[in-house]
Amino acid sequence: MSPPETQPSLPRFFHRDLSWMQFNDRVLDEANSKGVPLLERLKFLGISASNLDEFFMIRFPSVLREESSDPQIRDQILEAVLSFHSRQERCHRSLKKQLQEEGIEIVTDKKQIETLGAEIFESEIAAHLDVAGESLDHFLSKFENHRVGFIFSNGLSYKLPPNLDSFYLRRIEKNFYIFILDDLVEVFLQKLHPHLGKPIRFRMTRDADVRVDIDSEDPEAIPDIVKKRVRSRDEGKWTRCLIRADPQVNPDTLLQKIKVPPSQCFFLNHSLLLKACFEAACKVSGELSSESPLVYPPVRSYLPKELSKPSQIFSSLLKRDYLLHHPYDSFEAVVNFVRAAVDDPNVLSIQQTVYRVDALSEVTNLLKKAASQKKVSVYIEPRARFDELNNIQLAEDLRRAGVKVVFPFGEWKIHAKLILVERKDPGGKRERFTHLSTGNYNSKTARLYTDFGVLTARPQVGEDAALFFDSIRKGEVPTQLSHLLVAPTQLHKRLQLLIAQETREARSGKDARIVVKVNALVDRKIIQSLYAASQAGVKLDLIVRGACSLVPGIPELSENIRVISIVDRYLEHSRIYYFQSSNQLYLSSADWMPRNFFSRLEIAYPILDERIFRYITQDVIPCYLADNQKARRLHEDGKWRPVKDSKSQDHRAQFVFEKFSQSEYRNTQLANSISF
Structure with a gap:
């Protein structure tokens, strides 16, 4: 039975959005990791920025709507964001320096942009710039989601159109020069208006969490319904403003006009389009030898001969x-x-x-x-x-x-x-x-x-x-499916029953174990059941890439629960549910979140092939749990700490899986062929 919610300290939950912020911290850790090739680190920096963009479009608006239930959460998130931006800035500065030593320059110097970027600006950008022909108030009121704008001291305003690339690459002999769009444009706008000084550079984020229920009986009407709702993303409330920090620029003209609280305005000492680092790194990587130490070697994917x-x-x-x-x-x-x-x-x-x-x-x-x-x-x-x-x-x-x-x-x-x-x-x-x-x-x-x-x-x-x-x-x-578990009708109930069965087995003195791998674990009813299983003696290993609301390691509540997260070269996206005593193993498209259980049509499918069953339970799961290079373990204080074991050999799960496939799975449970 789940512990009663009336107990003052039990159960406990980490807030999902604060936990997600920690996930993005782990992404940024990869950008700072000296063991990761340099251009791959630049990709992770871009991913961390793109993740944060989406957070302020989707999750943060939800926090604002729910603020009345816990007014401190918003402030804790914004404090975490402020700290995150500081880490991003240090990482950007460090990578910029290291890349320059390798002949790859993220160009920010004004004179260098004027010299090397003039042709790019004239041929690719100048004709597409949107200059505001209306008042500043009107310009800002209609400012689209995630666009970058420039405001001069006399009110003259520009915004970057969405059809422009976020970066431009120029190669001169063996050297690469990366121009991020907003850095490039600002320099040439100043050349166009030399007497107006530097403009305010800013980027706005709106609430883009639009909901579309398809209740129309006419299928032909559905595309128009969806398109209309999608267009409303540019009309949502502003949730964030990024401003390029510059001692020569007074941002008051902007701050007095926009309806964004000061705590949701962030001053950055780098481009406002940091997400461009991902595509820029991909572009440069494509022009380097596959043997370059600046990139991961290409994966050699295995194709079984029977499927070729x-x-x-x-x-x-x-x-x-x-x-x-x-x-x-x-x-x-x-x-x-x-x-x-x-x-x-x-x-x-x-x-x-x-x-x-x-x-x-x-x-x-x-x-x-x-x-x-x-x-x-x-x-x-x-x-x-x-x-x-x-x-x-x-x-x-x-x-x-x-x-x-x-x-x-x-x-x-x-x-x-x-x-x-x-x-x-x-x-x-x-x-x-x-x-x-x-x-x-x-x-x-x-x-x-x-x-x-x-x-x-x-x-x-x-x-x-x-x-x-x-x-x-x-x-x-x-409904009424015999083997596949479907949400929203069956999946949540069936998982609760499977957890309860492991709990009963543990209480009767038998070995019981649950292993779950998901992208997010935030469903509180499921977490309550996992707590009850832990109290009964079930051993639980949870591999959660992103947000995790469960608190592990609390005596007499969750001391039998271990939670790890792996962030590495590839984005961990697979979902595995394993219940040992009932001998049930499922793969699924569903995370353990209310939206997956109740708002989506999801499927969890059983592994019925004995060979595949053994491979996942005896090779895949142990491989993930043994990772001591990229795994982080969640502790009861809410901190994710590296999993380090000085007595064991270095073990990096993703590298091991690659070795499995390159050996055509000869030394794994998949090597034994079983027909049905």
């Missing part, structure tokens, strides 16, 4: 299941699975969910090709945050090609990732082949994120997948 030839895939799947661990295993296996379905004349239908796809998706091009030959249905989520317009455009493209496009309904977003192929063999027997994944059908992020996918021909899985798609097509929430 589309003509052999279905016969291989009829013998056994296949596990894919991206990016160590090639995403080409998924593409080949779809290609096999497109090329096989015995395939009757293909159904797939889409949440986020890459701009030039080979999978979607194959689906377009198939639409003229067989039934193809794509279930697209038009409300995937910041990808709404991309997904609506994709829906229009697919429809023109003859693909049946299905949108979700009500408040529930389709976040589940699966493909179902239905086929009749030459003897007339119906077969179903299913791909289930923890990550998106996106070849770009499949090289940057760690995710699991399973390919299977198990009839019971295919039947559940068919019921899932049928329900959505009818505008119903999927």
Whole structure:
């Protein structure tokens, strides 16, 4: 039983947004890590800035709305942000110096920008600048989300249009010069207006947490409904203002006009577009040798031979299941699975969910090709945050090609990732082949994120997948599935039951254990159940990349709970749920958050193949838990501290997984072939 909430000190929860801020601290730690190649560190600096941008668009507005419940939280977050900006500044200054020593310069010197950046400004930027033709009040009232603006002392104002690149790169012989857009533009605006002095440089963030419930019975109306709500992002309340700190500039003209509290205005000693560091580092990396010490060596993704030839895939799947661990295993296996379905004349239908796809998706091009030959249905989520317009455009493209496009309904977003192929063999027997994944059908992020996918021909899985798609097509929430766990109807309840079963086993004196790997753990009912399990003696290992509201290590409450987080080269994105006494193992698209349990259509899928089961429980989970290079452990005081074990060999989970794939899994549990 969960401990009663009436106890004054039990249970305890870390605030999710303060915990998320600590996650972004861990991202910045990678930018400061001397063991990480220099350009990779620059990428992490850019990621940390991009993360903070999204935080002020999505999470911080929620904090402001909930402020009445705990007025101190806002102040604690803003204090953490202030400290974070100081760390970012020191990191930026250090990286800038180290990169310069390697012939890569982030150009900020005015004379150098004038000399080396003039051609870029004249040919790429000047004609696109927006000069305000209205009053300053009107200029600011209509100022779009995340745009950069400049205000001169006489009120003359400019803003950077969204169609410009955030950085420009120039190569002269072996040297690289990176110009971040706002640094470049300010210099040439001063040249255009030499008598006005330096302008105020600023960047505004608005509340962009728009909610779209699709309750229209007319599918044709859905794109317009979503587009209208997306446009409102430029009308949300201001949540933050970044200002370029400069002793020669008095920002009062701006501060007196904007409706942002002083505590939400941050003065920076560097570009306001620090997120550009990620793309700039990627661009420079692409022009260097793969053997350069400034970048990680390219990963050599493994493609199982049975999945390398589309003509052999279905016969291989009829013998056994296949596990894919991206990016160590090639995403080409998924593409080949779809290609096999497109090329096989015995395939009757293909159904797939889409949440986020890459701009030039080979999978979607194959689906377009198939639409003229067989039934193809794509279930697209038009409300995937910041990808709404991309997904609506994709829906229009697919429809023109003859693909049946299905949108979700009500408040529930389709976040589940699966493909179902239905086929009749030459003897007339119906077969179903299913791909289930923890990550998106996106070849770009499949090289940057760690995710699991399973390919299977198990009839019971295919039947559940068919019921899932049928329900959505009818505008119903999927229920009565036998093997797949679906949110919002089953997942939360089933997890509570599985946790309770481990708790009962521990109370009866048996060994009980729970291992969970998720991106976030903030659902309080689940946490209450985990506390109760710990009190009963269940051993819990939680691998939580981001926000974690659970407090581990409290005597008589959570002393049996260990929480670690791993931030490394690839973004940890896979979700694993393991319950030892019940011998249940699931992979899923769902984090342990209320939105995943109750506001999304999610799937957790069981691992039914004994070989894959053993690999995840005996190879993958121990590998993560043994990491003593990139793992941080959460303590009861709320601090994340490096996991260091001087008695053990260095162990870096992501490097070990790469070795597994390069050896074709010969020394792992996957080496033993089992057919079903």
